[in-house]
Amino acid sequence: MSTSNFKVIIVGGGPVGLTAANALSHAGINFVLLESRPNIVIDAGSNLVILPMGLRLLGQIGLLDTFNAVSSALGQIQRFDHNGRDLGEVNFFVHHKEIHGIASRVVSRHALTQVLYDALPASAHAEMHANKKVRTITTTPSSATVHCTDGTSYTGTIVIGADGAHSLVRAQMRALALQSPSTSLDQINEDHPFLTTYRSLWIRFPTQADLQPGDAKETHGVGCAIQLFAGEETSVIGMYERLDEPTKDRLRFGPADEEAFIKRWGNLPLSRQLTVQDAYDSRVQAGLVSLEEGVVRNWSWERIVLVGDAAHKFTPSTGAGCNNGMVDVVALVNELSRVVSSQEAPEMDTIAGAFKAYQEKRFAAVVSGCEGASKATATATWKNKVFKFVDLHVISSHRVQKYLMHQAAPKVAATPALEFVEDGQMPEGKVPWVQSAVLPRAVKA
Numbered sequence: 001m002s003t004s005n006f007k008v009i010i011v012g013g014g015p016v017g018l019t020a021a022n023a024l025s026h027a028g029i030n031f032v033l034l035e036s037r038p039n040i041v042i043d044a045g046s047n048l049v050i051l052p053m054g055l056r057l058l059g060q061i062g063l064l065d066t067f068n069a070v071s072s073a074l075g076q077i078q079r080f081d082h083n084g085r086d087l088g089e090v091n092f093f094v095h096h097k098e099i100h101g102i103a104s105r106v107v108s109r110h111a112l113t114q115v116l117y118d119a120l121p122a123s124a125h126a127e128m129h130a131n132k133k134v135r136t137i138t139t140t141p142s143s144a145t146v147h148c149t150d151g152t153s154y155t156g157t158i159v160i161g162a163d164g165a166h167s168l169v170r171a172q173m174r175a176l177a178l179q180s181p182s183t184s185l186d187q188i189n190e191d192h193p194f195l196t197t198y199r200s201l202w203i204r205f206p207t208q209a210d211l212q213p214g215d216a217k218e219t220h221g222v223g224c225a226i227q228l229f230a231g232e233e234t235s236v237i238g239m240y241e242r243l244d245e246p247t248k249d250r251l252r253f254g255p256a257d258e259e260a261f262i263k264r265w266g267n268l269p270l271s272r273q274l275t276v277q278d279a280y281d282s283r284v285q286a287g288l289v290s291l292e293e294g295v296v297r298n299w300s301w302e303r304i305v306l307v308g309d310a311a312h313k314f315t316p317s318t319g320a321g322c323n324n325g326m327v328d329v330v331a332l333v334n335e336l337s338r339v340v341s342s343q344e345a346p347e348m349d350t351i352a353g354a355f356k357a358y359q360e361k362r363f364a365a366v367v368s369g370c371e372g373a374s375k376a377t378a379t380a381t382w383k384n385k386v387f388k389f390v391d392l393h394v395i396s397s398h399r400v401q402k403y404l405m406h407q408a409a410p411k412v413a414a415t416p417a418l419e420f421v422e423d424g425q426m427p428e429g430k431v432p433w434v435q436s437a438v439l440p441r442a443v444k445a
């Protein structure tokens, strides 16, 4: 790592925190990563679809082959209604391959985080600590210190909050902003910035019966929709159920809620041979979670900045939450790299300017991604007659699918790439990736 005095403290070792560790390592910027769980890489959580925007980063940092070995390429999505009637196929992933030269892939959270962890050098591993639950953050004019529940503390130049939807870092940013006499109202984030309209039961189970790795299937209908992605060993389903009333409160669910959920929807079909109940009975893991949605207004305060689910939360219907978090990291580390290579000890104003530029580069794309995911969930759960009509008669048209993917293509091709790394292994499709100017890495002192 760098010998510069600039040091980043990453709070959270999920997929986005580990992406940040990789990007900072490539930029030659020192960091320490703190994760509250007992291990940084754990076998837990739903599988994730990684879209071309996320794959671009993996390609740039030379991880595509390793990633491909632990993930499965996705093809056509087959759709059914609650009674198993065919609703026609959706070719979004097929168009991704044609347009961007690369198919979206499904991976377990465990395999993704393992790939990101293993890619780091031993010197970086020495700076990554599990069992470190951050409790508070204090700042001075020249540093930020995070304090953990075990009494340890870590001081750095900035703090990156990659600690998920219920972010402690975001809460601390708010507390510090409220304490400051010069804060204006629009600099203070809401205490509960996300709205929950849906909950999701996800189930990971062995790939079995009529499922093949790479299969993608959806079940649509009033009140509940399901997405299924089959991997080599395990498949995952995410079920989306509308709540009676949207809420900003944090919801927690127990085993009784999970059982009641299965009682309501266990008979829904997943494929010609499998039902939800079959998947649940053979589950490797399952979890009932609330699906918060929203974009936090201010992503930074003084020396603290947010990335990933700490800054924005999407419903998983478009498989975009984690992908957008990875792209946040790219945009942020590009800004940090410029700051560190131009100044030995950047002033607070320079850091604030970098954080502002980062948010400006990402905000509109993230708001639009969040709205798109929300509409996709409303469409699949037939929220009203209009959404049902769109699902049955508009989205099912292959010409509409092709049009939508080609409309989105220029924005995907222009996804920010790391400016200090040559574009590596990326395959090209009909719409070439927009290259970033390659800048020098952070200057080492």
Ligand SMILES: Cc1cc2nc3c(=O)[nH]c(=O)nc-3n(C[C@H](O)[C@H](O)[C@H](O)COP(=O)(O)OP(=O)(O)OC[C@H]3O[C@@H](n4cnc5c(N)ncnc54)[C@H](O)[C@@H]3O)c2cc1C
Residues within 6 Å of the ligand: 011, 012, 013, 014, 015, 016, 017, 034, 035, 036, 037, 046, 047, 048, 049, 050, 132, 133, 134, 135, 162, 163, 164, 165, 167, 168, 200, 202, 238, 289, 307, 308, 309, 310, 316, 318, 319, 320, 321, 322, 323, 324, 325
């Ligand atoms: C059912 C389901 C399916 C999904 N499918 C997809 C998909 O297909 N594609 C996609 O792009 N996204 C998907 N998502 C969204 C994706 O899971 C998130 O966007 C992603 O996990 C966000 O990563 P993150 O690192 O920002 O946060 P998290 O994954 O929440 O990780 C945060 C980490 O911070 C740690 N932490 C929290 N608090 C502290 C603290 N105080 N101190 C230290 N450490 C702390 C946590 O232990 C955790 O390891 C899905 C989500 C769900 C629920």
